[in-house]
Amino acid sequence: MSFDYDLFVIGGGSGGVRAARVASAEGAKVALAEEYRMGGTCVIRGCVPKKLMVFASGYKDLVHDAQAYGWEASVGDFDWDVFRPKMHAELDRLEGIYRNILKSNNVEAFDARAEIKDAHTVTLSTGQDITAKHILVATGGTPFTPDVEGAEHTITSNEIFLQEKLPGSILIVGGGFIASEFACIMHGLGVKVTQFYRGEMILRGFDKGSATHIADAMKSRGIDLQLGADVAKIVKTDAGLEVTAKDGSTQVFDAVMYGTGRVPATKGMGLAEVGVNLGRKGEVLVDAYSQTSVPSIYAVGDVTDRINLTPVAIREGMAFVETVFKANPTPVDHELVPSAVFTQPEFGTTGLTEEEAVDYAATHGPVEVYTTAFKAMQSGFAGRENKVFMKLLVDQHKRTVLGCHLVMDGAGELIQLAGIPVKMGATKEDFDRTCAVHPTMAEELVTMKTPSHVIGG
Template sequence: MTFDYDLFVIGGGSGGVRAARVAAATGAKVGLAEEYRMGGTCVIRGCVPKKLMVFASGFSEMFDDARAYGWDVKEGPFDWPRFSTTLNSELDRLEGVYRKMLNGSKVDVFDARGSLKDPHTISLSTGQEISAKHILVATGGRPVVPEMQGAELGITSNDIFKLPEMPKSILIVGGGYIASEFAGILNGLGVEVTQFYRGAQILRGFDGEARGLVAEGMRAKGVDLHLGTNIVEMWAATQDDLDGHFEGVPMVSGQPAQFPHGAPAHGICVKATNGTEKVYDQVMFATGRSPNTDGMGLEDAGVALGRRGEVVVDEFSQTNVPSIYAIGDVTNRVQLTPVAIREGMAFVETVFKGNPTAVDHALIPSAVFTQPELGTVGLTEEKAREIEPVEIYCTSFKPMNHAFAGREDRALMKLVVSKATRIVLGCHIVADHAGEMIQLVGIAIKMGATKEDFDRTVAVHPTMAEELVTMKEPMRSA
């Protein structure tokens, strides 16, 4: 049978674009459809703009630090429209880079929504139908908004970057990394931030000691964090709701201002499970993400979906339909951009280079750009002690740059070590630039380094990271 393409990719995010380019380099004829903007969640509405906002938000503390170090600096208000204009220009530039790379790789790009008609046919929203020998689904995920009264008044992380102006106050609902990162970002930009999380501690799944220190640090920086708390209901606030609740609500000529992004003019009134009732300019939901599989025709094509709507794949990213594969967040395996890219490259190795390659999803380093920042790789203390006896090497201290500036921020360096093999099973860092440090530590742990390998490494002084190779005695055994 003759097909229009050897490979057709649905989704122009990092994973899909990488797979398309690498496949085209083998001589395959490749097409790709993207319904929104090239670059996907990471480039357009995730990692990249978020990290740039992290950088912007950090300057509020840097001004204080600079004065402590002898600089005569004067800070002014944060100019969101100015920053936003530059941010959007950068995202436009990056999208252009993605398009240029695809064009340079001779990948045919279709600015349209793609769905499956059958195992070898893609229907585009333009009305065009395309046949392909292999189809790769790389449509990513999307934020989930809970079903509750007034939920339509809230926004998600996708909307933060589109706000014409910063709110004066915001309630962030959720305790995962997205909620906690944006709590720190907006707090640093001068927004009055309240965060609700229904669980006992934020950052579920991360090391307990590390996430406790992150929560403590967030509170110290001004985030009003409420654990064991959720929304009962929310509604467009009226003037009666505002009586006695004017703090945090911007006023224009004695009247509440018109809030951005569709929020009611009087704000949003929220009734919480802790008994409080308060008006916020904005409410942001960061309560999870779902795979983008709705309306794609996957089930009509015979593709099996999981409980959360994710595409079910084997170790080679192949679905139960032999011609259809899936990578990235749409499979709900490990929701990280570098993992999607690895999966895309492994797919090409398997299908177009005849070298069956499975992605190793173990020991993946990751960073949470909270304030303070968290870097982690391997097993948490809680998970490790369920598997085998371990020793915990841990230290918490005030870094010299913070101590000199009079700040109370503390850092944490933690190693989880197998008693039997002495292999370092996990490393957890809470500190400035923890993400940069954990990337390098991840190499050693992936190679199976032992605690003695760490001990034999000479420290770089004075640095925070030197603590990783100078902890000689375990803090505790578990």
């Protein structure tokens, strides 16, 4: 059978673009469709604009510290009207780079929504049908908003970058990394922030001790973090958005943002209709080689809901090309993937959490837990309470470092480096043999000598 293309990619994010580019370089005839903007969630409405806002939100503390160190420095109010157009200009620049990547690699790009008609055919929103030997779904995820009365008046992480003006006050609903990051960001920009989370501790699924340290830091900075709290209804009034909590209390905010997680973007794509198996949240179910239940259709990235991180999507896209176009079956390694949460302070993490170590200890033997907490020198000198928290989890018998969790300024940078020895299977003694770099915060990683406690001992 003759096809229009060897590969048709649905989704112009990091995973889809990488797969398209590399497959084309291998001689495949490739096309890609994106219904919104090239670059996907990470570039357009995720990692990049968020990190720019993280940077912006930190300068007030830096000016405070500068004063304490003897500099004549002052800072006024944050000007969203100055920052916003520069941020969007940067996003435009990056989108242009993504488009040029496709063009320079002979990938035909369609600015249209694509839906799957059958195992080898996609239908574009323009009405055009296109056939391909292989179809790769890389549509990512979309924010989830609960069915709450008045939810139509709220925003999500998609829209927070598009606001015409910065609100004076905001309620952020949710306790995951998106909600917690934006609570810190908006507070740092001068917005009065309240955060509702219905659970007992934010950052569920992460190491609980580390999450507790972050929650305490957020509250000490002035964020009104309310645990065990949720929204019952929202009413738009002349004064703002009146939020009634489930405990009956009411409060008015200028804006309400839901950061209650993301779901795979598979709705209305025709996947189930052609026989692609989907999971409970609509995620595309794939095997170790990213192949779906329909042999010609593959999926990578957040749409599969495996590990929802941009670098993972890129690796999945590369492995897909190795498997399909280079005859080199390559499963994706999802073990010991380091990640960062850009709260204030930052959180870097890789490997087992202390909670996961309980199950590990039941089958593999005791796990030693090493922790340290101390005041950071730089901010401590300036009179700011900015405590550092570090944790290592170690297999007591094999001595392998199973997990590393860091809460500190620059944790995202440090966990990238710490992730290397953990991935290599370094032992606690390997850490200990490494000489400390003094005076640094990171030296504590190699100076923790006695476990604070043992799990399963």
